[in-house]
Amino acid sequence: QNVAAKIAAGEVVERPLSAVKELMENAIDAGATEIKIHVESGGQRLIQVEDNGMGIASDEAAVALQRYATSKITQVEDLEHIQTLGFRGEALASIAAVSRFTLDSQTNQENMGVHLSVEGGDILAQEPAGLKTGTRIKVEDLFFNVPARRKFLKSENTERKAISDLVSRYALYYAHIRFQFNMESRQILNTNGSGDRREVLSQLYDVTTARDLLDLRVVDEYLGVEGFLSPVGISRSNRKEIFFFINGRLVSDSSLTAAVTQAYQNMLMVGRYPIAALFLKIDPQEVDVNVHPTKAEIRFREPGRIFGLLNSAVRKNISAFSN
Numbered sequence: 001q002n003v004a005a006k007i008a009a010g011e012v013v014e015r016p017l018s019a020v021k022e023l024m025e026n027a028i029d030a031g032a033t034e035i036k037i038h039v040e041s042g043g044q045r046l047i048q049v050e051d052n053g054m055g056i057a058s059d060e061a062a063v064a065l066q067r068y069a070t071s072k073i074t075q076v077e078d079l080e081h082i083q084t085l086g087f088r089g090e091a092l093a094s095i096a097a098v099s100r101f102t103l104d105s106q107t108n109q110e111n112m113g114v115h116l117s118v119e120g121g122d123i124l125a126q127e128p129a130g131l132k133t134g135t136r137i138k139v140e141d142l143f144f145n146v147p148a149r150r151k152f153l154k155s156e157n158t159e160r161k162a163i164s165d166l167v168s169r170y171a172l173y174y175a176h177i178r179f180q181f182n183m184e185s186r187q188i189l190n191t192n193g194s195g196d197r198r199e200v201l202s203q204l205y206d207v208t209t210a211r212d213l214l215d216l217r218v219v220d221e222y223l224g225v226e227g228f229l230s231p232v233g234i235s236r237s238n239r240k241e242i243f244f245f246i247n248g249r250l251v252s253d254s255s256l257t258a259a260v261t262q263a264y265q266n267m268l269m270v271g272r273y274p275i276a277a278l279f280l281k282i283d284p285q286e287v288d289v290n291v292h293p294t295k296a297e298i299r300f301r302e303p304g305r306i307f308g309l310l311n312s313a314v315r316k317n318i319s320a321f322s323n
């Protein structure tokens with residue numbers, strides 16, 4: 001296994017959290033209505049993601065594991081209007097380069113599915129396998145062949161919290177998908193796939209918080225914002241419960257966070273922050289998600305305009321409720 005592949009892998013899969021995110025996004029892209037996620041030892045020992053999506057054809061399984069192999073875009077212009085979460089074709093190759101990796105998949109066009117096992121990027125076996133339609137990917141011993149990376153991983157506890165937040169947020173946004181999430185042999189989440197985000201909220205927060213969160217829905221022709229905000233009576237000591245989806249992708253952006261926290265200014269005490277789960281929809285041409293391999297960083301064409309619209313949407317919403 002060559003050094004370049006391992007270095008490249010490190011850009012996409014920084015930590016167990018990133019592998020969970022990539023596999024979950026692939027399942028969503030595959031049109032799954034059910035996703036089962038199982039994590040052991042904070043993702044270092046095991047990350048398993050099983051979906052009932054479209055599957056991977058037998059003759060495409062090995063190809064999917066190659067770097068820059070994506071079935072999702074075919075030309076540069078496609079980057080302007082990305083509809084899927086993945087498009088760089090790096091995730092599976094990267095994860096398989098730094099783990100013991102098995103893939104089982106079947107499409108509904110074939111009688112037999114495919115089983116592939118890979119260790120540190122080398123394909124050990126590929127054989128037909130009988131399955132139901134969908135894909136199951138098992139990642140064991142992540143970074144077993146990258147001791148330097150293993151040494152600098154965050155604690156298992158930190159990783160567990162981050163993975164749990166990540167999966168919960170996707171389960172909330174994609175409430176029409178049934179998520180079953182188990183970690184260290186405990187069930188963390190089991191959503192019903194009904195599409196009712198309030199149902200998912202009740203699994204993410206305590207009863208009163210879940211009940212008291214305010215609905216936000218403002219649809220401008222340039223920007224659509226939906227989601228949940230805390231009333232002024234509920235606050236947190238940090239900004240960690242403020243998050244955003246843009247066109248279905250969880251992103252982190254300090255200016256979006258500032259647009260929200262500033263809307264609460266003078267309504268919360270100093271050092272207190274709201275809870276916000278906000279889902280933004282914007283023309284894909286207005287936002288660049290291709291800034292970094294993990295796609296969590298984004299760039300807007302008109303950041304000031306987004307800031308203004310979001311800030312006033314939040315401001316109006318909370319003042320309407322606090323009067």
Ligand code: ADP
Nearest residue numbers: 026030064070071086087088089090091092135
């Ligand atoms: P990307 O998502 O950027 O296309 P990945 O490396 O994540 O790249 O995946 C490579 C390809 O493997 C995808 O384009 C898709 O065709 C296929 N694939 C990966 N995961 C799944 C899945 N869960 N179900 C169906 N196809 C998948």
Ligand code: MG
Nearest residue numbers: 022026086091
């Ligand atoms: Mg992907």
